[in-house]
Amino acid sequence: MFNLALKNILFYKGRSITTLILTFISALMFIVYVSMMDGSHESMLKNALKVYTGSIEIYKKDYRDIGGNEYLITDVQKIEKELDKIEGIDTYTARYETYGLLSSSTQSSASLVAGVEPLKEPSMSQLKVALVEGEFLSPTSGNCLYAGVDLVKKLEAKLGDEISFVGAASDNSFAADLFKLCGTFRTGSFSFDASSAFIARAYFDELMMSHNKASYINIKVHDLNDVDTINTQISAKIDDSIESLTWKTLMKTMVDAMEVDSIFGYITISIFYVVIFFVIMIFGFINVSSRIREFGTLRCIGLSRQKIRTLLFYEIFILSSIAIMIATPIGAYIAYYYSVHPIVIDGMSEMYKDYGIISDEIPFSFNLFTITWNISVVYLLNILSILYPMAFINSFKPVEAAHHV
Amino acid sequence: MIKIQNVNKYFYKGESREVHALRDINLEIKKGEFSLFNGPSGCGKTTLLNAIGALDSVDSGEIYLGETEITGLNEDARTSLRLNEMGFVFQAYNLVPVLNVEENIGFIMKLRGFSDSEIKARVQEVASFLEIDTKLKSLPNTLSGGQQQRVAVARAVAAKPKIILADEPTANLDSKNSLKLMDMMRSLNEKEDISIVFASHDELVIDNVRRVIKLKDGALVED
Numbered sequence: 055m056f057n058l059a060l061k062n063i064l065f066y067k068g069r070s071i072t073t074l075i076l077t078f079i080s081a082l083m084f085i086v087y088v089s090m091m092d093g094s095h096e097s098m099l100k101n102a103l104k105v106y107t108g109s110i111e112i113y114k115k116d117y118r119d120i121g122g123n124e125y126l127i128t129d130v131q132k133i134e135k136e137l138d139k140i141e142g143i144d145t146y147t148a149r150y151e152t153y154g155l156l157s158s159s160t161q162s163s164a165s166l167v168a169g170v171e172p173l174k175e176p177s178m179s180q181l182k183v184a185l186v187e188g189e190f191l192s193p194t195s196g197n198c199l200y201a202g203v204d205l206v207k208k209l210e211a212k213l214g215d216e217i218s219f220v221g222a223a224s225d226n227s228f229a230a231d232l233f234k235l236c237g238t239f240r241t242g243s244f245s246f247d248a249s250s251a252f253i254a255r256a257y258f259d260e261l262m263m264s265h266n267k268a269s270y271i272n273i274k275v276h277d278l279n280d281v282d283t284i285n286t287q288i289s290a291k292i293d294d295s296i297e298s299l300t301w302k303t304l305m306k307t308m309v310d311a312m313e314v315d316s317i318f319g320y321i322t323i324s325i326f327y328v329v330i331f332f333v334i335m336i337f338g339f340i341n342v343s344s345r346i347r348e349f350g351t352l353r354c355i356g357l358s359r360q361k362i363r364t365l366l367f368y369e370i371f372i373l374s375s376i377a378i379m380i381a382t383p384i385g386a387y388i389a390y391y392y393s394v395h396p397i398v399i400d401g402m403s404e405m406y407k408d409y410g411i412i413s414d415e416i417p418f419s420f421n422l423f424t425i426t427w428n429i430s431v432v433y434l435l436n437i438l439s440i441l442y443p444m445a446f447i448n449s450f451k452p453v454e455a456a457h458h459v
Numbered sequence: 460m461i462k463i464q465n466v467n468k469y470f471y472k473g474e475s476r477e478v479h480a481l482r483d484i485n486l487e488i489k490k491g492e493f494s495l496f497n498g499p500s501g502c503g504k505t506t507l508l509n510a511i512g513a514l515d516s517v518d519s520g521e522i523y524l525g526e527t528e529i530t531g532l533n534e535d536a537r538t539s540l541r542l543n544e545m546g547f548v549f550q551a552y553n554l555v556p557v558l559n560v561e562e563n564i565g566f567i568m569k570l571r572g573f574s575d576s577e578i579k580a581r582v583q584e585v586a587s588f589l590e591i592d593t594k595l596k597s598l599p600n601t602l603s604g605g606q607q608q609r610v611a612v613a614r615a616v617a618a619k620p621k622i623i624l625a626d627e628p629t630a631n632l633d634s635k636n637s638l639k640l641m642d643m644m645r646s647l648n649e650k651e652d653i654s655i656v657f658a659s660h661d662e663l664v665i666d667n668v669r670r671v672i673k674l675k676d677g678a679l680v681e682d
Contacts, residue, residue, distance in 0.1 A: 058557070065557040351553035354514060355567055355614075356542025358535060453514040456553055 055361060059368035069341040070373060073334055077377035077436055080330045084323060084428045085385030091319045092419035093393060095312040099305070107305060108146075108178065108272035109281050110288065112298045117269065123224050126150075127268045127296065136291040137273065142284045144276050147174040148268035150258060154221025154229075156201075156251060158209040165205060166250045167219060168269075169258030178274055180241050181252065188213045188237030191254045198236035198254065202247035206238050213238070217251075224264040231261050327435060335439035338370065342443040349447050350455025359448045366444050367437070374436040378429050386425055392418035460621065460654060461488040461511055466520030466530075468506055468677075480506045481517065482678040488656060490621075493648045494670035495657040503677040504658040505626055511656065512545055512624045513537035524621065542570060546615030546653075548625035552607040554599040554614070560586070561595040564613040571618055578617075585613045588650075589643055605636030609643065616647055622654040629661045641667040 063070045112133060117125035127133065130148045137146050150169040155162055172191040176182040181200070182190045191200050199217050201209075211217060215235045223229040233253065240247050259265050275284050281300045288298040302309055342349070349362055357365075396417035450458070468481035480503050488494060496504035509515040510522060513529045514537075522529045524544060532540060541547075546567075554563050564585060565578040573581070586592040589609040591602075599607055608628060615623045625644070629637035645667060648655050657664055665671055673681035 058555075061557040347551070347553065348555060351549070351555065353538070354512075354541065354547050354549075354553075356538055356545075356570060358538045451515070453509050453512075456549060457551075 055365050056368050059365055059372060062365075062369055063372055066341055066345075069337050072337045073370070073373045073436075074377045076330050076334055076337075077374050077432060078381045080327065080435075081378050081381035081429055081432045082385045082388075083326070084432060085382065085425050086388050086418075087319070087323055088424055088428055089385075089389035089393070089418040089420065090416065091316060092421065092424060093389075093396075093417045095316070096419055097396075097415065097417045098312065099301070099309075107301060109275045109278055109301050110273040110285050110298060111304055112271040112273070112288065112292065112296060113269075115295055115297050118299075123222070123226055126224060126264070127271065128266070130266050130268045130271065133271060133292060133296070137271070137288070140284060140287050140291070142276050142280050144274045145174060145177050146271055146273040147171045147178050148255075148271045150224075150255065150262060150264045150267060151269040152221050152262065154219050156199075156205070156209060157218045157220075158211040158215055161209045161211075163205060163208045163249070165201075167221065167258075168250070168252050169255040169262065169264065170252050171255045175252075178272055181239060184239035184241045186238045186240050188235070190237055190239075191252060193254060193256055195236060195254045196257050197231060197233045199233035199251050200237045200239060200253070201235060201251040202249070203238045203240045204244060204248035205251060206235065208248065211235055221262075223262045224267055227263070229261055327431075331435050331439055334436060335442060338366075338440050338443045339446065342366070342447050346447065346450060346455050346458040350450060350452055350458060353450075353452035354456045362448060363444050366440050366447070370436055370440040374433055378432060382425065382429055385428075386420070386422075389418045389425070390420040392416075393420040460490040460492075460525060461486075461656075462521075462523040463487070463507075463511070464521045464523075466507075466510065466517050466522060468503075468510060468515075468517045472518065480677050481510070482676070484520070484679055486672065486679060486682070488622075488654060490654055491648070491652050492654050492656070492670060493645060493668050494655075494672060495659060495664055495668040496674060497660060497665055497671050498674040498680075499660065502674040504660075504674050506677075507674065508624050508626055508656065508658040511622075512547060513540050542567065544621045546618070546620040546623040548608070548611050548615050548623060548628045550627035550630045552599070552604070552611045552631070554607055554610055556599055559596050559598055560591060560602070560610050563599065563610055564617050567614060567618040573618070581617050582613075585617050588647070589613050603636075604631050605633075605639065608632060608636070608640055612640065612644060612647070616651060616653060619651065620653065622656065625655060625657045625659075627659050627661070628657065629659065629664055634663060637661065637663050638667075 112127070114125045114127050127148070134146065134148070137143055147170065152167055153164060154167050156165045156167065170181070170191065172193055172195065186203050191198055209217065213235055217233045217235055218230065219233060220230045275281055285298050285300045292298060352362065396415035398414050399416065400414055402414045463484050463486040466481050466484040467479070470478040470480050484507060496507055498504050506515065510517050511529070513532065517530055520530070524540065527540065529537070529540065555566065558566060561582055564582045568578045568581060582595070583592065586595060589612060591606055591609050591613065594602060594606060599610065602610065608631070629640060632640060641664060644655055647653065657668060672679060
């Protein structure tokens with residue numbers, strides 16, 4: 055049957071070429087499209103985590119829901135000692151965040167003001183490399199303020215200007231100080247750059263009475279795939295009033311958005327596949343219809359219905375295999391190439407800054423498992439496309455088909 | 460070898476256009492016979508041939524091929540019976556277009572599991588006999604009608620079936636090719652001792668068979 059199927063493929067060239075081309079395009083598009091979609095999601099996530107959010111963060115329970123000074127971590131050193139014992143943690147830092155009013159001589163803006171550890175922060179976030187003007191913070195930079203470019207723009211301030219801060223200290227007392235704008239940064243995340251400012255932790259703790267306190271402890275793990283395991287270990291070592299959360303929880307909105315985006319992506323490609331599926335099926339059906347007498351003859355001379363099904367299966371299997379064998383390495387190469395050399399669209403991040411896009415690059419994801427299931431779907435659809443023609447041809451009586459005109 | 464007992468066959472049974480295609484047919488065809496179902500169009504000759512060939516069912520009666528009751532077999536068993544015990548020759552040749560002459564002739568043998576060497580030897584033998592041995596590598600669509608029909612006969616005879624059923628085999632051939640085909644089939648019948656049953660109204664076939672079974676309106680009227 056296999057040889058006969060091969061001969062049929064070579065003989066009925068129109069159907070064979072059409073099926074080959076459609077299957078090739080389907081497989082190639084599927085691999086490339088999914089690779090691009092997954093790559094974009096991974097990139098969004100990586101960039102988001104890189105900017106400021108850690109892969110794991112430790113909070114006092116209810117800080118994220120209610121907030122306020124009542125929900126600060128009050129013994130940072132104790133937790134840090136436990137973190138030192140856990141493998142897989144690259145580094146960690148304790149941040150103290152508050153919201154207050156920043157004012158220049160002409161403008162005011164409510165902002166997030168955070169005390170960060172200048173020596174640890176560069177390995178945790180993009181704050182230092184996002185420097186645009188001036189300088190990043192140092193442990194001795196005192197009342198230096200490091201602010202996002204869009205916030206500075208709102209304040210109509212420039213480097214060296216005095217910026218006043220009014221807020222509440224960790225003991226809920228009134229806190230106010232005069233800072234000097236030492237540096238500005240741009241991470242690319244518009245909302246972050248328009249509402250965040252940073253001060254060296256040592257100086258800020260004096261002002262906020264926040265020694266050994268933190269809004270949260272930010273942790274960077276060596277391998278993102280180990281995040282759940284490490285999180286479990288951390289949770290086991292901290293007391294019940296403290297919670298350790300992974301990026302999946304911290305960035306739930308983004309994860310949900312990506313899932314929705316994936317669903318729409320798959321719906322889009324499914325519509326494309328339905329069309330391709332029916333085109334392949336129709337060509338298969340037309341081909342089978344033109345061969346009714348041939349199949350009738352085969353049935354008359356002793357081929358069973360099962361053998362006819364096997365013959366048709368081999369035909370679509372061989373065609374699909376050839377197309378997929380060509381499409382897979384090409385698709386995989388495209389996915390790999392663009393995972394290493396992402397497509398760059400100048401101005402894309404600016405255009406989509408409100409959506410959290412912080413890079414002009416569209417990197418692809420190269421994942422052999424994804425490619426495998428992509429081509430499996432194409433295989434499956436092609437095989438399914440021959441079921442109706444199979445049923446159609448086997449619905450004829452052998453003699454009726456053998457005399458079909 | 461073939462025993463037909465009280466066979467009746469209806470088309471559109473129970474409908475106003477009901478046709479009684481075979482009426483109480485009782486018949487016996489012995490091994491090695493070279494016989495013909497003859498009669499005008501619509502007399503039931505092809506229907507009877509199809510019933511014997513396990514290609515169509517009957518409404519009542521029994522048909523036996525040797526000890527096997529064909530009419531009682533399920534679809535798979537009928538298919539197997541056709542493959543192993545019967546050969547078919549059709550009016551329109553019905554060769555497999557993608558297979559060359561050699562492959563067409565050896566196709567049934569291959570399905571029945573003969574070895575490649577057995578198939579090759581037998582194909583050569585049959586093809587030589589039917590004078591198509593120079594066309595073994597040709598595709599069917601490059602052959603004349605007469606040659607194609609000889610390939611069909613070769614395919615039917617190659618696996619040495621018990622019986623060959625030929626439905627209007629000369630209908631698409633000119634008289635010269637028809638005569639040649641009938642000569643060859645008669646020779647095969649004698650040489651291979653294979654029963655051959657024709658359904659035809661061609662005078663040339665009537666002149667060349669040894670037994671003529673006449674049908675009219677589905678009934679056997681002369682034997």
